[in-house]
Amino acid sequence: MSSAGFALQKAIFEKLTSDASTLAALGGPRIYDDAPARAEFPFVTFGQSTERDWSTGTDEGYEHLVTLHVWSRARGRKEAEAVIAAARDALHDQDLALSGHRLINLRHEYSEARRDNDGETFHGIARFRAVTEVK
Template sequence: MSSADAFQQLVEETLLANAAVVALVNNRVYEAPPPKGARVFPDVTFGPADSDDADADCIDGVEHVLQLDVWAQDYGRLSSAKRIADAIRKALHRADLALPDPYALALIEVASIRAFQDPDGLTAHAVISVRSIIETET
């Protein structure tokens, strides 16, 4: 398993184990959403991910930035998407989490949250950027 896969799995497991997040989205945290017609809102999906070298003296590291997308349909109102985004922030930002060997999570933080209406006028969308620094064994 790559460090990117391990990080995404950790984020998903953390969200699904968090009572505040589950109270808002149930178990609807997806790598890819269900097909049209089977989808229930609100939900959270994984978006694009970036990785960069984060080596330091005597440490091999990788910086990962993962996008989480919150989707809610409440006639375009942003409040439910913002509540979900805030619950996700509280679950992840500087949380004391662990990755499986050979990885060590040095940092996890919510770098930004942006909420806006989608063009359909019904869907609220929040984009959450989650940043991590992961140390790897060589």
């Protein structure tokens, strides 16, 4: 059986790459675990994720924090904010199918957009919290 964290990441990836609003905001399926060297902007990458035990006396479960990073070279933060909003709408409170696990909930916790240190890239962050149980 795959780890709960990997099953969750795979389900998030599948949801985002099939969501019309997210694809429109990105201009295509530009969602990566590890972005290619010359990735076209804007794009989304998976960032830090944490998984911790959330088991009960009878069920094995996990709490997850998943971070998505949005990268944009458009003038201003509007494009980064649009991608964040599309991803949030696609994922918040959605019932995703996880291999070997059951998603109890998936909630958007916070997001932000700021200019990166290079002065030309806007960097957006969206953090999600999920709880899963083993099937």
